Amino acid sequence: MRLIVPIKQVPETSNVKMDPETGTMVRSGVEAIVNPLDLYAIEAALRLREAHGGQVVALSMGPPAADKALREAMAMGCDEAVLLSDRRFAGSDTWATAYALAQAIRKLGPFDLIICGERATDGDTGQVGPGIASFLGLPAITYVSKIGELADGGVRVERLVEGGRERLWAALPAVLTVVKEIAYPRLPTLRGKQRARQAQVPVWGPPEIEAREDWLGLKGSPTRVVKIEKPQVARQGELIRIKESEDVDRAVDAVMARLREWRILS
Ligand SMILES: Cc1cc2nc3c(=O)[nH]c(=O)nc-3n(C[C@H](O)[C@H](O)[C@H](O)COP(=O)(O)OP(=O)(O)OC[C@H]3O[C@@H](n4cnc5c(N)ncnc54)[C@H](O)[C@@H]3O)c2cc1C
Known part of the structure; x- marks a missing residue:
């Protein structure tokens, strides 16, 4: 199986600060980590590879420092990693982010599953996974709590719904977004860390993924953060x-x- 895991680097705080002028996140001065919910997506992909063989590719869009997040994914066991980093991606909303990631996935070639985290702890929309599916014309199943057997050219999954679970089947290739119940993430191994340190992580910009530049960044984003307000606890x-x-x-x-x-x- 070829599995793609989009991961996001996020600030290591739930107290995300926004620039009131630009409406973008203030990332400077805050330690960056792999979006904690993406670790579950990585674990789910690694377990599928262990069961069926194949390859896990981690993919991220972000500033050059997001390279660190990708190396952490490799230290956990991902085989390859690719970073989308270029000023023209900066300020992308969920639509433009999903478009850029979908273009990168097209360039990565044939795959069976794209496994995303449930949501990013900073942006918190949960839109990027289904957005990727939409751009690639693939089925998407969100809140997946269990990945079952591969059957009839597809995959059986369980997803969490309010007050219960739904059993679904989706034809492959497909996009899944997974919740914490999927599997507890493993820790990176020493060998994994050494391999990750030495690995080549290619950095792609808009030309490499054949992206329309007017669909990227702040200019290409159909939504804008107009105002950010922090609720006052009085x-x-x-x-x-x-x-x-x-x-x-x-x-x-x-x-x-x-x-x-x-x-x-x-
Ligand atoms: C209405 C709106 C307007 C916005 N406007 C701006 C803006 O003007 N400027 C700005 O800087 N930001 C803006 N943002 C924030 C920006 O859209 C998000 O940071 C980004 O698109 C990812 O969305 P998210 O954090 O909600 O991820 P989610 O959709 O919650 O993430 C779900 C999953 O998708 C994957 N994923 C998400 N992002 C990435 C990534 N970058 N690389 C790889 N995988 C990823 C991960 O698997 C993650 O677990 C806006 C958001 C919204 C909702």
């Missing part, structure tokens, strides 16, 4: 200080009075 707390032990009764009386005032206690 608490009007009241602090009752206790200095001496005799203050305790006074503090309890004050709390009880408040609870009665707010009709929480009668």
Whole structure:
């Protein structure tokens, strides 16, 4: 089997900061890691390769530093990695990102499955996997929790739905986005790390993937982040200080009075 795993490098924080002027993510000064949910996609692909043979290719679009994320994927066991990195990709929304990744996948040649993470912990849309499927005209199954047997030229899977599981079959090639239940990600091995350090990771730009430049980057993105707002958690707390032990009764009386005032206690 030939398996492609698109992985995204994300800031190692859930507190993603956005540039209010450009609407783009502020990545400088924040440690970057492999999107944690993509580790499950890598693991799922490696297990399929172990069961059926073949090759796992990790693919990422991002700044040159995303090379590190790809080498981590190789240290876990991916056979090859390709980075899409060029100023013309910068600022791509989910549509342009999915287009660029789909073009790169066309260039990579025949494959059986594309396995994505459920969502990226920064952008958090979960749109890129189905977007890739749409550009390539492939079936897409999201929230896959189990990959079963290969049958009748396709693959049987289970996907999580609210309150249960759905069993589906999709013809290959197909795109799956997987959830954490799929398999616990392995740690990189020392041998894997050595191999990853020495590996060639080709860097492709728009010409290499034969992409339309007007479909890339901020200019090629049909959506824009117009405004980013962080919800303000406003608490009007009241602090009752206790200095001496005799203050305790006074503090309890004050709390009880408040609870009665707010009709929480009668
Ligand atoms: C309406 C809208 C407008 C936006 N506008 C801007 C903008 O103006 N400027 C800007 O900088 N950003 C913008 N973004 C953010 C940008 O679209 C995302 O960072 C990027 O497209 C990936 O989407 P995501 O993070 O939601 O990934 P998801 O769709 O949540 O990721 C799902 C899976 O897709 C794969 N994947 C996602 N991204 C990549 C990648 N880069 N390489 C390889 N695999 C990947 C991974 O397997 C991942 O687990 C916008 C997003 C939205 C929703």
